[in-house]
Amino acid sequence: xxxxxxxxxxxxxxxxxxxxxxxxxxxxxxxxxxxxxxxxxxxxxxxxxxxxxxxxxxxxxxxxxxxxxxxxxxxxxxxxxxxxxxxxxxxxxxxxxxxxxxxxxxxxxxxxxxxxxxxxxxxxxxxxxxxxxxxxxxxxxxxxxxxxxxxxxxxxxxxxxxxxxxxxxxxxxxxxxxxxxxxxxxxxxxxxxxxxxxxxxxxxxxxxxxxxxxxxxxxxxxxxxxxxxxxxxxxxxxxxxxxxxx
Amino acid sequence: xxxxxxxxxxxxxxxxxxxxxxxxxxxxxxxxxxxxxxxxxxxxxxxxxxxxxxxxxxxxxxxxxxxxxxxxxxxxxxxxxxxxxxxxxxxxxxxxxxxxxxxxxxx
Numbered sequence: 001x002x003x004x005x006x007x008x009x010x011x012x013x014x015x016x017x018x019x020x021x022x023x024x025x026x027x028x029x030x031x032x033x034x035x036x037x038x039x040x041x042x043x044x045x046x047x048x049x050x051x052x053x054x055x056x057x058x059x060x061x062x063x064x065x066x067x068x069x070x071x072x073x074x075x076x077x078x079x080x081x082x083x084x085x086x087x088x089x090x091x092x093x094x095x096x097x098x099x100x101x102x103x104x105x106x107x108x109x110x111x112x113x114x115x116x117x118x119x120x121x122x123x124x125x126x127x128x129x130x131x132x133x134x135x136x137x138x139x140x141x142x143x144x145x146x147x148x149x150x151x152x153x154x155x156x157x158x159x160x161x162x163x164x165x166x167x168x169x170x171x172x173x174x175x176x177x178x179x180x181x182x183x184x185x186x187x188x189x190x191x192x193x194x195x196x197x198x199x200x201x202x203x204x205x206x207x208x209x210x211x212x213x214x215x216x217x218x219x220x221x222x223x224x225x226x227x228x229x230x231x232x233x234x235x236x237x238x239x240x241x242x243x244x245x246x
Numbered sequence: 247x248x249x250x251x252x253x254x255x256x257x258x259x260x261x262x263x264x265x266x267x268x269x270x271x272x273x274x275x276x277x278x279x280x281x282x283x284x285x286x287x288x289x290x291x292x293x294x295x296x297x298x299x300x301x302x303x304x305x306x307x308x309x310x311x312x313x314x315x316x317x318x319x320x321x322x323x324x325x326x327x328x329x330x331x332x333x334x335x336x337x338x339x340x341x342x343x344x345x346x347x348x349x350x351x352x353x
Binding site: 032033034035036037039040041054058061062065066067068070071075079085086088089090092093096097098099100101102103104105106107108110115118119121122123125127128130131134175176177178179180181182184185186187188189190191192193194195199200203204205206207208209210211212215216219223224227228229231232233235236239 | 247251252253254255256257258259260262263264266267268269270271272274282283284285286287288289290291292293294295296297298299300301302303304305310311312318321322325326329330333334335336337338339340341342343344345346347348350
């Protein structure tokens with residue numbers, strides 16, 4: 001971390017300052033671990049897209065218009081398999097339904113905020129920025145402008161990384177450097193960020209069990225939404241019972 | 247696919263991505279949520295991430311069957327420990343990739 005960034009982080013006065021300098025530098029400080037993760041993942045996506053036959057400008061267009069890493073990986077895989085445009089769009093919708101729940105959770109921390117800000121903020125809600133911003137909002141000393149900076153700094157890095165990946169794609173052998181594991185590694189770490197107590201661990205285990213069962217029994221991608229809603233609901237009732245018995 | 251095919255595909259995907267993110271925020275941010283909903287939503291991220299991960303680690307995608315002992319699962323154990331110890335997102339991704347790459351070379 002540069003001295004400039006760390007002094008901006010350590011000074012309590014700056015927490016309340018909403019001038020563009022501290023907002024951007026604190027946003028960047030918080031966003032950099034996301035960006036560090038986005039660079040290999042974005043490069044990996046770009047390389048895979050190039051090897052599937054997408055031109056670099058199509059990768060750029062996809063990252064700007066979509067900005068949803070897992071949906072983009074799925075899109076590339078489906079294009080490689082020759083899926084139709086409508087099938088890919090529908091799958092994207094299903095995979096991104098989880099953001100309904102994340103966006104609703106963020107809404108708790110954004111009361112009485114104007115629609116224009118929310119429309120801009122919504123564009124940058126990802127699994128990663130969600131996990132980081134929620135943790136920051138919970139600790140307090142965090143506000144919507146810093147959260148917006150996190151969203152859009154990581155967004156910009158993502159776009160650049162995917163384009164770079166597609167430009168260098170032809171130089172990379174398929175499967176080299178473990179690029180296929182980039183997304184899995186990221187999900188593992190984001191999961192760790194969420195383990196804030198016993199009920200979270202139990203809910204995570206329930207979701208794993210249900211999703212594997214659902215995945216094996218029901219074709220398609222409904223296991224993601226289905227298992228998460230079931231597990232969170234079971235976890236919620238367990239939490240209620242635990243609180244009553246205490 | 248030509249330019250307009252890509253534009254159609256990505257515009258559609260963009261809408262399918264943007265609307266689930268924007269609508270709850272625009273609709274819910276002006277209301278106070280009930281406590282039960284806040285508690286329930288608090289458990290959603292861990293559930294979603296776990297639901298995305300578990301089939302990747304524990305099943306075979308080609309045959310859609312249970313597959314314990316996959317390289318993905320074995321690599322996930324040290325990756326998980328690294329994430330728990332360091333809580334570093336970028337570091338975890340890199341460690342996972344390198345281990346997976348090495349595992350592919352030697353297993």
